[in-house]
Amino acid sequence: MKRELPLEDAAEIERLVRDFEALSLPRANWTHRAHLAVGVHYVRHWGLDGALQRMRERLQAYNLACGDPVGYSETITAAYLASIAAEISSDGRAVSMADQVARLEKRVLTVR
Numbered sequence: 001m002k003r004e005l006p007l008e009d010a011a012e013i014e015r016l017v018r019d020f021e022a023l024s025l026p027r028a029n030w031t032h033r034a035h036l037a038v039g040v041h042y043v044r045h046w047g048l049d050g051a052l053q054r055m056r057e058r059l060q061a062y063n064l065a066c067g068d069p070v071g072y073s074e075t076i077t078a079a080y081l082a083s084i085a086a087e088i089s090s091d092g093r094a095v096s097m098a099d100q101v102a103r104l105e106k107r108v109l110t111v112r
Contacts, residue, residue, distance in 0.1 A: 002031045007033060007037050013041055016034055016038065017042075021058055025062070030066075036104050037101045039051065039055065039081055040088065040097050040104070042081070044093075051084075056074065
């Protein structure tokens, strides 16, 4: 069963990213919101191209560590990060990572 992490501030998002990259994040915590938070963090720190490269490497390693060696899609990841980058460019840095994650999550839930 999936378990959402709070992700209410930058420190919680940084912790999520560290655990994800260290391959220590429990699979139950790798939710849609966690995915968005890592994407927002990566785009804000490395830009779209750097975020895509980093997400590709880290997500493939994470999936492999969780027993899912074929669960990565370049097309979906690139589109996902491009959407995140567009949101960030419209907001600028004045909006916190946590707020950007919450906004993106609401947009995705509205589309569903």
